[in-house]
Amino acid sequence: MTPLDPVDVAGRVVQLLESGRRESTYKLATLLALVDICVENTTAPDGSLIVPVNEITHRIVAYYWPQVRVFNDHGRLSQNKSGRSIPDRIADVRIKLAAESLRTAEAAREAERPDYVRLIRSLRLTVAQQPLTHLQTVPHVRDRDTRDDFLFDASGFHKKMTVGEVDRIGTITLRPGIPEGLRRTSALLRAFIRTAWTHDVVAFNRAELDAEDLDGFLFGTDRTALRSLVEPLRDLQNDLCFYCDRRMAGDVHVDHVVAWSMIPIDGVANLVAADSRCNLDKSASIPVRAHVDRALERPHLTEIARTTRLPLLYRRTSSAADGLFASLPVGSILWRGVRDYEPHTA
Numbered sequence: 001m002t003p004l005d006p007v008d009v010a011g012r013v014v015q016l017l018e019s020g021r022r023e024s025t026y027k028l029a030t031l032l033a034l035v036d037i038c039v040e041n042t043t044a045p046d047g048s049l050i051v052p053v054n055e056i057t058h059r060i061v062a063y064y065w066p067q068v069r070v071f072n073d074h075g076r077l078s079q080n081k082s083g084r085s086i087p088d089r090i091a092d093v094r095i096k097l098a099a100e101s102l103r104t105a106e107a108a109r110e111a112e113r114p115d116y117v118r119l120i121r122s123l124r125l126t127v128a129q130q131p132l133t134h135l136q137t138v139p140h141v142r143d144r145d146t147r148d149d150f151l152f153d154a155s156g157f158h159k160k161m162t163v164g165e166v167d168r169i170g171t172i173t174l175r176p177g178i179p180e181g182l183r184r185t186s187a188l189l190r191a192f193i194r195t196a197w198t199h200d201v202v203a204f205n206r207a208e209l210d211a212e213d214l215d216g217f218l219f220g221t222d223r224t225a226l227r228s229l230v231e232p233l234r235d236l237q238n239d240l241c242f243y244c245d246r247r248m249a250g251d252v253h254v255d256h257v258v259a260w261s262m263i264p265i266d267g268v269a270n271l272v273a274a275d276s277r278c279n280l281d282k283s284a285s286i287p288v289r290a291h292v293d294r295a296l297e298r299p300h301l302t303e304i305a306r307t308t309r310l311p312l313l314y315r316r317t318s319s320a321a322d323g324l325f326a327s328l329p330v331g332s333i334l335w336r337g338v339r340d341y342e343p344h345t346a
C-alpha cells in the first residue's frame with residue numbers, strides 16, 4: 001500500500017466521522033488521542049507508529065476527566081445514548097482522587113493510585129471492544145457495514161474481546177504515512193473533531209445547551225485544577241510576567257506555553273505565570289519557539305511539580321513542540337508578545 005498523502009489522511013478521517021450517527025463520543029475521543037500521540041512521537045523509519053492500547057486509554061481518560069464536572073445547571077453531561085458510560089466510571093475515580101489533591105488526569109496517572117490503575121485496566125477492554133473495533137467502520141447500511149482499515153489493521157479487534165485477547169494484542173500499528181498525516185493536519189482535525197463532539201453532546205443531552213459555552217467547558221482548561229501553581233510560579237519568576245517581563249499587577253494567569261487548544265498538556269514544564277494582558281492577547285496563538293525553549297530551561301521545575309502534586313511532563317512538552325513546529329507551514333504567524341508577531345521559518 002502506498003502511504004497516503006496527509007490531506008488524504010485528513011479527508012478519510014472526516015469521511016469516517018461524517019457517515020452514520022454515533023452512539024457515543026468514544027470514537028471522537030479515540031481519534032483525538034491518536035492525533036496527540038502522533039504529534040508527540042517519532043515514527044519508525046517506514047513511517048508507521050506502534051501505539052499501545054494502554055496509552056490510548058490514558059489519553060481518552062484525560063479528555064473526559066474535566067468533562068465529567070457539573071456543567072452549569074445541567075449536572076453531568078451524557079456522552080452516550082444509554083447505559084453506564086466511560087465518563088461515568090471516570091467520574092467516580094476523579095472524585096476519590098480529588099480528595100487526595102490529585103486534580104488532573106495526568107496527576108492521577110503519575111501517582112499510580114490503585115483506583116486509577118484499576119480504571120485503566122477496565123477501560124482498556126472497553127476501548128478495544130468499542131472504539132478500536134468500530135473506529136474504521138463506515139455504516140452505510142445497517143446490516144452491511146464496511147470496514148475501511150486505512151489507519152491500522154483492526155482484524156484482531158471485535159466487540160466481545162476478552163482481557164486476555166487485549167493483553168495479547170496490546171498495541172495497534174498506525175500504517176506508514178498515517179502518523180505523518182495526522183500530525184500535519186492536526187490543527188484541522190482537532191477543530192473538526194471538537195465541533196462534532198460538541199454537536200453530539202447537545203444531541204445526547206436533549207437540552208438547550210449553548211454550543212459556545214459548551215465548547216469552552218468540554219475543551220477549555222480547568223483553571224481551578226491549576227490554581228496551586230500560581231504562587232510557586234510567581235516566586236520562580238520574581239513576580240514578573242513570563243512573556244513581557246513586567247511586574248504582574250492584578251490577576252495572575254497560569255498560561256499553557258504550547259497552547260492548550262493545540263495540544264492539551266497540563267504539565268509544569270508547559271505552564272508559566274503571565275499577566276492578563278499577555279495571557280489574553282496570546283490566547284490560542286502559536287508562540288515563537290523561543291518561549292517554549294525558555295519555559296523548558298527554567299530551574300526548579302521538578303521541585304514545583306513535587307510540591308503542587310502536578311506532573312512535570314517535560315518530555316511530552318518538548319516532543320509536542322518538536323512535532324508541532326516541524327509540521328507548521330513556513331510563514332505561519334507566531335506570537336511573540338502583545339501585538340507582536342513573526343512568521344515561522346523552517
Ligand SMILES: [Zn+2]
Binds near residue numbers: 242246274
Ligand atoms: Zn506580560
